[in-house]
Amino acid sequence: MRVHALTAEGFRNLQPLAVSPHPRFNVLSGDNGQGKTNLLEVIYVLATLRSFRTTRLDELVSFGGEAAALRARVEHRQSERVFGVDIGLRPSRKQALCDGKSARTGEYFGGFNLILFAPEDLRLPKGPPSGRRRFLDRAIWNTCPSYLDEVRVYERILRSRNILLRGGPGTSSPTEESEHAPSRSRGSAPLPDSAALLDIYDQRLASAGAVLFVRRRRYVEALAPRVAEVFGRISGGDHEVQVQYQPALKPSKATEKSSTHLDSGRTDPEIIAPVIDEQRVLSERLHAQLQRDRRRDQQRGFTHSGPHADDLVFFLDGRPADLHASQGQTRALVLSLKIAEIQHLHALLGDPPVLLLDDVSSELDRDKNAALFAFLRESVSQVFITTTDPNYIRIGPSPEDRQDFAVRAGRIVPVESATSGE
Amino acid sequence: MDPISRLIRELARLPGIGQKTATRLAFHVLRAPAPQVRDLAQALHEVKEKIRLCSHCMNLTEHDPCALCADASRDGRVICVVAHPPDLLAIERTSSFRGRYHVLHGVLSPLDGVGPDDLKLRELLLRVQGKPQHISDEEDEAALSSQPANQPAITEIIVATSPNVEGEATAMYIARMLKPLGLRVTRIASGLPIGGELEYADGITIARALEVRREI
Ligand SMILES: [Zn+2]
Secondary structure (H helix, E strand, O other): OEEEEEEEEOEOOOOOEEEOOOOOEEEEEOOOOOOHHHHHHHHHHHHHOOOOOOOOHHHHEOOOOOEEEEEEEEEEOOEEEEEEEEEEEOOEEEEEEEOOEEOOHHHHOOOOOEEEEOHHHHHOOOOOHHHHHHHHHHHHHHHOOOHHHHHHHHHHHHHHHHHHHOOOOOOOOHHHHHOOOOOOOOOOOOOOOHHHHHHHHHHHHHHHHHHHHHHHHHHHHHHHHHHHHHHHHHOOOOOOEEEEEEOOOOOOOOOOOHHHOOOOOOOOHHHOOOHHHHHHHHHHHHHHHHHHHHHHHHHHOOOOOOHHHOEEEEEEOOEEHHHHOOHHHHHHHHHHHHHHHHHHHHHHHOOOOEEEEEOOHHHOOHHHHHHHHHHHHHOOOOEEEEEOOHHHOOOOOOHHHEEEEEEEOOEEEEEOOOOOOO | OOHHHHHHHHHHOOOOOOHHHHHHHHHHHHHOOHHHHHHHHHHHHHHHHHOEEOOOOOOEEOOOOOHHHHOOOOEEEEEEEEOOHHHHHHHHHHOOOOEEEEEOOOOOEHHHOEOHHHOOHHHHHHHHOOOOOOOOOOOHHHHHHOOOOOOOOOOEEEEOOOOOHHHHHHHHHHHHHHHHHOOEEEEOOOOOOOOOOHHHOOHHHHHHHHHOOEEO
């Protein structure tokens, strides 16, 4: 995948912009606050219809402006499409366009995949589980556009169930209603009791949750060997790393603390079963769990089990990495994870995804930077890199592979010839 | 408040109409010939005065029972349950369904604070049980006397709510409510876009969805 042309108008602090990016390396240098990351954000919004920095549309539009228009001409396997996003504030709206025609999200995705690597990623192993779930969700969505809808459906069911747990509509006066007490309408026919609605949402949550469990498990299983392999290379083979998906679903009463068990999940018989069976089994297990938890869930007012509480755990030489890995090892781990994500997506799409690197080099030491750029040189991806100091960017011997841009006060200007090669 | 501001305020309360549009409409009304405005005012008034719910199917109607419930050629054994009146119209346009309807006037939605008591679910249960439905205080007599003769027993309920989270939950709830009575409860087949609205689906899709339905 390559972005051949990029335009943006009315976006954050960026001046109206028209760039023809280099098919390989695009290096955006400038001081902080000048708009480097805004350009990455333009590309990100075009590929995903959302920002990685905010969920508020008004932040994306220039101060005092009312609309923004973004376009990218993208090549994917010898064919070109123009992706577009129009953002309006009055009324607040976001319109996706494909080759100039308005497109529904289902039609829009596919043909423009990218992976972002940002400083926040370096905190993944030691940060909160929500960050790791976000990583998983973004990565899986790249491999499977329908995943977004599956997550949305799950989240909607979850929020509905949580409302019912706290005594939402149809669950009022649970004791009276179960005795067929006449209700407020005059017909006085007994409707199903209050638990019925919660039962229904348990069932729906279990089946929607099982879809996510299966997708996440499959993804991590595919990713794990790549992460281990890349980490081995970066760390010179001195250490061993393992990545493991940890679903928020108790395997059985005996192994409550599955996070400390390296083999958890791997020997479950249902892994071998076909996807449908796997989904059914997981759905039944989650359903049983929800029913067991109901009392506790009702007392606390939220749902304890399910994919929304999943985690991704890392082990260094068999020990939990969040506790035992040094800062350097943690960064090597994240680097391996991102590289594995890129390799996996490339293999799946048969086309290298576009890469956005937001000022990560300044966070990595010399060796890891070298490892990162060695990988980037080897990969054939188009890369957009922001940096405060172009000297961090060690792309290597052929300056013809690189286009530098200077970013200042929202203006992005190509820098003539490579004065800052190596 | 002066009459123009009052009109603008009332118009702006309608869904999808903002202050700007309301103002434009108000001035349009002001410029229009008097008889036209009188007709509009009368139409607004009448729709509220004359339109009520059919005491059988809960659809909006001027006459009770509604034309669909009064039509003897329709199959009273099969009831298609829809969320809103426009869904009923969408199915009617396909001419593929010859049974009767029941309009819920909504779907179960905890997120929007809509529970079973807020929908015409109890009315559906009573109808299926063959009991008269008491829907409003003044209409009781009329509702009883207007019961179409020879109502056959209802054997199948087709739930045609939209295939989204709320529509599915509502369908499951209806199944739970009616299955104990020995009824066949079916759901229109998917094929409708996930999360899509029935109201906007095309006729062929709706017809096929009705044809290929599955038991809940
Ligand atoms: Zn009727």
